[in-house]
Amino acid sequence: xxxxxxxxxxxxxxxxxxxxxxxxxxxxxxxxxxxxxxxxxxxxxxxxxxxxxxxxxxxxxxxxxxxxxxxxxxxxxxxxxxxxxxxxxxxxxxxxxxxxxxxxxxxxxxxxxxxxxxxxxxxxxxxxxxxxxxxxxxxxxxxxxxxxxxxxxxxxxxxxxxxxxxxxxxxxxxxxxxxxxxxxx
Amino acid sequence: xxxxxxxxxxxxxxxxxxxxxxxxxxxxxxxxxxxxxxxxxxxxxxxxxxxxxxxxxxxxxxxxxxxxxxxxxxxxxxxxxxxxxxxxxxxxxxxxxxxxxxxxxxxxxxxxxxxxxxxxxxxxxxxxxxxxxxxxxxxxxxxxxxxxxxxxxxxxxxxxxxxxxxxxxxxxxxxxxxxxxxxxx
Amino acid sequence: xxxxxxxxxxxxxxxxxxxxxxxxxxxxxxxxxxxxxxxxxxxxxxxxxxxxxxxxxxxxxxxxxxxxxxxxxxxxxxxxxxxxxxxxxxxxxxxxxxxxxxxxxxxxxxxxxxxxxxxxxxxxxxxxxxxxxxxxxxxxxxxxxxxxxxxxxxxxxxxxxxxxxxxxxxxxxxxxxxxxxxxxx
Amino acid sequence: xxxxxxxxxxxxxxxxxxxxxxxxxxxxxxxxxxxxxxxxxxxxxxxxxxxxxxxxxxxxxxxxxxxxxxxxxxxxxxxxxxxxxxxxxxxxxxxxxxxxxxxxxxxxxxxxxxxxxxxxxxxxxxxxxxxxxxxxxxxxxxxxxxxxxxxxxxxxxxxxxxxxxxxxxxxxxxxxxxxxxxxxx
Numbered sequence: 010x011x012x013x014x015x016x017x018x019x020x021x022x023x024x025x026x027x028x029x030x031x032x033x034x035x036x037x038x039x040x041x042x043x044x045x046x047x048x049x050x051x052x053x054x055x056x057x058x059x060x061x062x063x064x065x066x067x068x069x070x071x072x073x074x075x076x077x078x079x080x081x082x083x084x085x086x087x088x089x090x091x092x093x094x095x096x097x098x099x100x101x102x103x104x105x106x107x108x109x110x111x112x113x114x115x116x117x118x119x120x121x122x123x124x125x126x127x128x129x130x131x132x133x134x135x136x137x138x139x140x141x142x143x144x145x146x147x148x149x150x151x152x153x154x155x156x157x158x159x160x161x162x163x164x165x166x167x168x169x170x171x172x173x174x175x176x177x178x179x180x181x182x183x184x185x186x187x188x189x190x191x192x193x194x
Numbered sequence: 195x196x197x198x199x200x201x202x203x204x205x206x207x208x209x210x211x212x213x214x215x216x217x218x219x220x221x222x223x224x225x226x227x228x229x230x231x232x233x234x235x236x237x238x239x240x241x242x243x244x245x246x247x248x249x250x251x252x253x254x255x256x257x258x259x260x261x262x263x264x265x266x267x268x269x270x271x272x273x274x275x276x277x278x279x280x281x282x283x284x285x286x287x288x289x290x291x292x293x294x295x296x297x298x299x300x301x302x303x304x305x306x307x308x309x310x311x312x313x314x315x316x317x318x319x320x321x322x323x324x325x326x327x328x329x330x331x332x333x334x335x336x337x338x339x340x341x342x343x344x345x346x347x348x349x350x351x352x353x354x355x356x357x358x359x360x361x362x363x364x365x366x367x368x369x370x371x372x373x374x375x376x377x378x379x
Numbered sequence: 380x381x382x383x384x385x386x387x388x389x390x391x392x393x394x395x396x397x398x399x400x401x402x403x404x405x406x407x408x409x410x411x412x413x414x415x416x417x418x419x420x421x422x423x424x425x426x427x428x429x430x431x432x433x434x435x436x437x438x439x440x441x442x443x444x445x446x447x448x449x450x451x452x453x454x455x456x457x458x459x460x461x462x463x464x465x466x467x468x469x470x471x472x473x474x475x476x477x478x479x480x481x482x483x484x485x486x487x488x489x490x491x492x493x494x495x496x497x498x499x500x501x502x503x504x505x506x507x508x509x510x511x512x513x514x515x516x517x518x519x520x521x522x523x524x525x526x527x528x529x530x531x532x533x534x535x536x537x538x539x540x541x542x543x544x545x546x547x548x549x550x551x552x553x554x555x556x557x558x559x560x561x562x563x564x
Numbered sequence: 565x566x567x568x569x570x571x572x573x574x575x576x577x578x579x580x581x582x583x584x585x586x587x588x589x590x591x592x593x594x595x596x597x598x599x600x601x602x603x604x605x606x607x608x609x610x611x612x613x614x615x616x617x618x619x620x621x622x623x624x625x626x627x628x629x630x631x632x633x634x635x636x637x638x639x640x641x642x643x644x645x646x647x648x649x650x651x652x653x654x655x656x657x658x659x660x661x662x663x664x665x666x667x668x669x670x671x672x673x674x675x676x677x678x679x680x681x682x683x684x685x686x687x688x689x690x691x692x693x694x695x696x697x698x699x700x701x702x703x704x705x706x707x708x709x710x711x712x713x714x715x716x717x718x719x720x721x722x723x724x725x726x727x728x729x730x731x732x733x734x735x736x737x738x739x740x741x742x743x744x745x746x747x748x749x
Binding site for chain 1: 231254255256257258259260261263264266267269270273295298301302305306308309
């Protein structure tokens with residue numbers, strides 16, 4: 010057991026695919042926030058037991074989805090009792106534009122982790138930003154705080170650019186590697 | 195008719211009271227986002243007809259409430275058809291701590307307005323930040339992008355500090371004053 | 380006279396080229412912040428007389444350049460005396476990656492304008508974010524709060540992608556159009 | 565040797581006092597960024613050898629000081645060669661208002677750490693935000709991502725409220741405690 014859990018909401022399947030790749034790279038458990046903003050009792054148990062929690066949300070109208078926010082608000086009792094204090098955290102977001110205000114979403118995931126007394130794992134990869142760079146390259150968007158993925162507005166789940174997919178797997182591996190350096194208790 | 199509408203969500207009544215004071219200062223219509231994140235058909239008509247839209251949300255776990263986010267996502271068709279292009283916008287947030295990550299909420303309201311092609315009215319008041327300043331003073335928290343209000347965690351709706359209440363009314367007046375300088379169409 | 384002034388810093392010429400195009404679209408005066416973070420006395424006069432001020436800075440290591448920040452700090456007396464109260468403002472940033480944390484720079488420009496009691500003009504353009512979109516398209520990065528431009532890390536000033544250049548001119552035109560709707564005094 | 569270094573800029577001495585208290589709590593080395601935005605060669609050696617780097621800056625006009633930004637830009641070669649990859653980081657800011665846009669400064673410190681591939685230590689303390697809370701309490705402002713301190717605009721260095729001072733020492737202790745859980749190499 011890696012002790013890593015990825016908890017995410019996905020509206021149309023793109024963020025779900027990314028979540029799966031991050032979890033694959035990290036050897037992590039996957040917990041889906043449903044269309045009503047809920048997770049299962051078993052999901053809460055997994056999060057409470059985890060050493061590392063990875064948050065994932067699409068960016069809609071410049072922020073995380075309401076279902077992700079409903080989940081975030083449901084952690085307020087855990088926050089008050091410091092149940093997740095000192096855990097490791099990381100995060101990712103997907104939207105249709107290269108920028109598309111995903112930064113605000115990632116900042117809000119980082120703040121949520123910080124309110125819980127967490128320690129945050131950054132993306133940790135240089136950008137691929139020369140003239141020759143393409144959407145098949147790792148971190149072509151130039152993220153830093155977390156993983157940013159672009160899925161064009163008319164791209165199906167099968168058409169997410171290759172660079173986003175590769176970056177997701179590599180980010181998962183990094184999360185596992187950094188988690189291995191850290192002792193929670 | 196001022197052409198100004200305040201649309202807000204309130205979980206426990208504090209943000210509702212602030213919304214009422216902003217609306218009083220501005221001579222604005224009030225539209226409440228309900229516990230399911232919905233507004234009435236008449237509310238949508240009022241927003242579509244308004245010259246100036248003011249967004250209000252509590253800050254919970256470092257971001258706007260999920261009900262406000264659900265409302266924000268429901269504006270995506272208006273966004274795509276540019277229905278609110280060039281309108282004036284402003285925003286406010288309430289939470290239990292002086293800072294309490296309200297800034298992220300206000301930034302997200304500003305981004306929502308910007309995605310709609312809006313023009314944003316700042317708070318526009320110097321802070322009251324000397325040693326002698328108290329919670330009865332105008333803009334004692336030192337906000338700038340929008341109105342920030344603190345309601346201590348054990349304060350009832352009747353116990354919101356006076357400075358927050360006064361700043362809300364003054365902000366409403368400013369919104370009306372700036373709106374008067376602007377021609378929408 | 381348009382009453383619009385663009386004040387910017389440029390480290391290697393890319394942001395200078397963008398500033399020139401925004402100014403061309405807006406019919407604006409151009410004020411360069413030099414390598415020491417200074418502008419001329421005439422530059423200050425132009426800013427004080429302007430109806431609309433546009434801030435521009437490259438993004439270096441995730442924030443605006445130190446020269447831009449030195450300029451921003453030099454406005455503190457104007458801030459305290461409310462010399463720029465109610466002026467219109469807008470902003471732009473250039474960096475080597477599509478995202479590259481330009482959002483933080485734009486947010487800080489928006490906050491600076493808000494501290495001055497300003498009214499902020501957003502980018503106001505839908506993103507070009509389909510599978511067919513290229514760097515020759517308008518707002519291909521998907522900005523909203525301000526103008527975002529990517530100049531790849533090995534691109535000369537002459538090699539800024541066409542979409543960034545076109546968006547800059549169009550943004551300048553929008554700034555002039557919105558300024559025309561507004562009465563400062 | 566704790567392996568912790570605090571690197572900060574201070575304009576008027578308030579941030580310097582806070583930096584000293586954080587360093588005292590953490591058992592850390594202190595490195596001052598001077599009025600020209602420079603640190604000594606020895607300072608660079610200390611940073612390069614550290615396991616944990618703590619950034620500190622005042623907030624002026626809504627962002628970190630230009631001297632801090634000049635220092636941040638000077639780390640770009642280290643960034644490119646990944647010299648600080650996987651180090652631990654934390655941050656703090658001081659300004660005259662309770663909010664006063666310190667959040668933007670802290671976010672920019674967090675982004676700088678993330679660009680370097682860092683792992684970020686949050687403040688990790690519940691807020692003191694009841695009606696009975698005073699400026700003598702720990703985390704009375706309600707920070708989360710980093711340490712926030714308010715020094716009223718007319719307060720001398722000796723008059724920084726007690727809560728800010730206590731929170732600084734406690735934050736230093738937390739940084740040392742979390743650093744002890746982590747293996748850099």
